Amino acid sequence: MTKPKVLISDKMDPNAAQIFRERGCEVDEITGKTPEELKAIIGQYDGLAIRSATKVTQEILDAATNLKVIGRAGIGVDNVDIPAASAKGVVVMNTPFGNSITTAEHAIALMFALARQLPEADASTQAGKWEKNRFMGVEVTGKTLGLIGAGNIGSIVASRALGLRMKVVAYDPFLTPERAVEMGVEKADLDTLLAKADFITLHTPLTDQTRNILSRENLAKTKKGVRIINCARGGLLDEAALKEGLDSGHIGGAALDVFAEEPAKQSPLFGTPNFICTPHLGASTNEAQVNVALQVAEQMADYLVSGGVTNALNMPSLSAEEAPKLRPYMALAEKLGSLVGQLAHDNLTKIAIEVEGAAAQLNIKPISGAVLCGLMRRYSDTVNMVNAPFLAKERGLDVREVRHDREGDYHTLIRVTVQTSQGERSVAGTLFGNGEPRLVEAFGIKVEADLAGHMLYIVNEDAPGFIGRIGTLLGEAGLNIGTFHLGRRSAGGEALLLLSIDAPIPEPVLWKACNLPGVKTVKALQF
Structure with a gap:
């Protein structure tokens, strides 16, 4: 290998x-x-x-x-x-x-540097001036820290600030009230934070939602004398408006470790009183x-x-320990998605992925990704777990995941339902004792079948003689039947036939099958 x-x-x-x-x-x-x-x-x-x-x-x-x-x-x-x-x-x-503590510590260090004007005092003292009365700082004890972003790094900053006996107000759309209580912070909207904070520190990624979050308008809402620290990402604040705020005295100080354009060799902020900067050192410790x-x-x-997936930004995480356990379920899910994709006659608009039994106890995201992977093969021959959700979204497919706690007929079941112009269509499958995927239902008809290799899918009217006719047709074409799976809604009603064939099925054979009496649908499948 x-x-x-x-x-x-x-x-x-x-x-x-x-x-x-x-x-x-x-x-x-x-x-x-x-x-x-x-x-x-x-x-x-x-x-x-x-x-x-x-x-x-x-x-x-x-x-x-x-x-x-x-x-x-x-x-x-x-x-x-x-x-x-x-x-x-x-x-x-x-x-x-890996660098969360280092970055959080840098933010705290910059906060102290602003509070006590340490860089200016150092430069003045080393110049031999001894300007003791010039540098009048502020204590951080009892002050309010406004935390924009309360994720991993933000939560570490909050714990350090609480240890310094500061009050912490946090703005984060994903911060739950329960997590705020656990962190010991006050959850607030952005305007409330801006009005209350003596220090503001940013800890969010740069996205369309967070870009320029400290805009000119929002900087104007801050308390007079506020001190701002950014060790997260350049682009989170308006640097020109920050410069104006420092010059006017409305902003008492600012410390940036990151800039909108890096490396920042030139900036209007350079040389501004009460401004401190470092060259993106947030993660710079041994x-x-x-x-x-x-x-x-x-x-x-x-x-x-x-196959373990950890800290991926464009697919669900899947630990190395989870991967072997989930692999059979993902194989089943991919086959069900492939079956739906091959049988769909028009563009799909919605898909529901339901799990019950043993599958309901597992991480559903990789299962869902595997369904989409099988489904999207009708659009791309290079599809995988990563780009399948991307392709689905690109085509406007609405994806829904449902987990059922109920007990069913099988120890585990995955059902895939799609919305078509003819209404909802669903397929379902389970795992046999040896972990082998098995189809158990297709479009409301109970049928047990392996989904593998070359297959022939036929929907026909349940009538005597049909099985003989399809067998004769395939035999005359030199096609050997591997397995034979039959299901029906009711006696004399609609029947479903799934045959595994040892070789690809030629187009002329498919046309002859379509013309057999009682046949409604014929489709060659490949798994």
């Missing part, structure tokens, strides 16, 4: 390469390449491990013909074209926790750089070797 091949294109702790090798991957460490040089070599790699220097653009992805996973050693993935990677079926991972390098190597190797 060929080992997965990984390229480390940015400088990382050397132990990262060792982890890849120990876990069964080949690895090359080739750093400092230009985009053109990277394009020339990327096609031979299954994995690409990066920090912030490598820019993974559409052009790079187009050349990455074998690429399966991109791992960013750090949190921010601004340097990766995630939509393009998703469309190509490439998993994009980051390491959101501990953090080692942590994120080791984590990205572990995550990527798990995915390439065992």
